[in-house]
Amino acid sequence: MNNNSTEIDFRLRDWQAWAPGMSSHKDWLAWIERGGPPAGEERADVSFLPAMQRRRLGPMARMVFRVMEDTLHDADDHAPMVFASRHGELARSYSLLQSLAEGEPLSPRDFSLSVHNAILGLHSIARKNREPATAVAAGLDTLPAGLLETAVQAAVSQRDCLMVWAEQSIPAFYRHYLPEDAPVACLALRVAPKEDTQAGPLFRLAWRAVPPGDPAGETAVLQSMLTGLVRPQGRGDWRSERRAWQLEPVHVAA
Amino acid sequence: MSGLKTELRELLIEALELEDIAVEDIDPQAPLFGDGLGLDSIDALEIGVAVQKKYNVRLDATSEDTREHFYSIENLARFIESARANGAG
Numbered sequence: 001m002n003n004n005s006t007e008i009d010f011r012l013r014d015w016q017a018w019a020p021g022m023s024s025h026k027d028w029l030a031w032i033e034r035g036g037p038p039a040g041e042e043r044a045d046v047s048f049l050p051a052m053q054r055r056r057l058g059p060m061a062r063m064v065f066r067v068m069e070d071t072l073h074d075a076d077d078h079a080p081m082v083f084a085s086r087h088g089e090l091a092r093s094y095s096l097l098q099s100l101a102e103g104e105p106l107s108p109r110d111f112s113l114s115v116h117n118a119i120l121g122l123h124s125i126a127r128k129n130r131e132p133a134t135a136v137a138a139g140l141d142t143l144p145a146g147l148l149e150t151a152v153q154a155a156v157s158q159r160d161c162l163m164v165w166a167e168q169s170i171p172a173f174y175r176h177y178l179p180e181d182a183p184v185a186c187l188a189l190r191v192a193p194k195e196d197t198q199a200g201p202l203f204r205l206a207w208r209a210v211p212p213g214d215p216a217g218e219t220a221v222l223q224s225m226l227t228g229l230v231r232p233q234g235r236g237d238w239r240s241e242r243r244a245w246q247l248e249p250v251h252v253a254a
Numbered sequence: 255m256s257g258l259k260t261e262l263r264e265l266l267i268e269a270l271e272l273e274d275i276a277v278e279d280i281d282p283q284a285p286l287f288g289d290g291l292g293l294d295s296i297d298a299l300e301i302g303v304a305v306q307k308k309y310n311v312r313l314d315a316t317s318e319d320t321r322e323h324f325y326s327i328e329n330l331a332r333f334i335e336s337a338r339a340n341g342a343g
Binding site for chain 1: 270271272273274275292296297299300302303306307
């Protein structure tokens, strides 16, 4: 980018994304061109799970389980995981706060699932995955911060790490405070260290501090990031409140 | 009592979001936890809250009898009946 920027290289072995009405790579490549909020109401299909495991999954957890299922191919395929979400399962926290305000007993289930890493906890139990799990929330920088954390973990551990980012619709009560668009979508990136030359194409994520300014909304960031990662000759370029981000393929001279 | 057992099974399905499970699938005599329905400790707490809300009957988490009351739908129904008869709540 320039002399003031910091960067990290990583490889992308696989990616999967889900939003209402969109699940295949073809759907997403078409969306990258089109942009706009993903539309639809349906919930992600997790019928591959036993009913007793499905029942505690809210709409966001169902998306996460769906994309993880498509990214981890067999039962022994375990990897460290990073969960990134700006708001997490905000509807659950809101319902707990409502119970408190009304002097009602809190739902033990909602309470137990109200922490930011609960979805990865449920996922690790379901898949008997004892690898580290990390949860990230970083405002409008959440998506690139999740990728950065995952790329760092892959570089340090020299093995594949999985990022899963998800947002769900936020309760009406909070809409007033969040004028930006809030997508309902989920993205999983299977990231490998740059040294693993068989793993897939090499990318560079770079960022630098910039003067405060108008940030890109989450939908625009998702679109930019996917443009840089999966569109041929694509390059992602966006800014948040105080940072400019860039994501592009690295072409190594033969 | 049989009406109460059906009601409790409905309450269980609703409170625990047991999708794919119908009232008939829950044997009133079968253990709710472990080998039976397969519920866990979080479910036990959730049932406790649901029973408290609906029947105004408190289950004491520290009491030895609680394990017995929670064993099956039948035991839970018997406990609620007797709590009501004793004028608790």
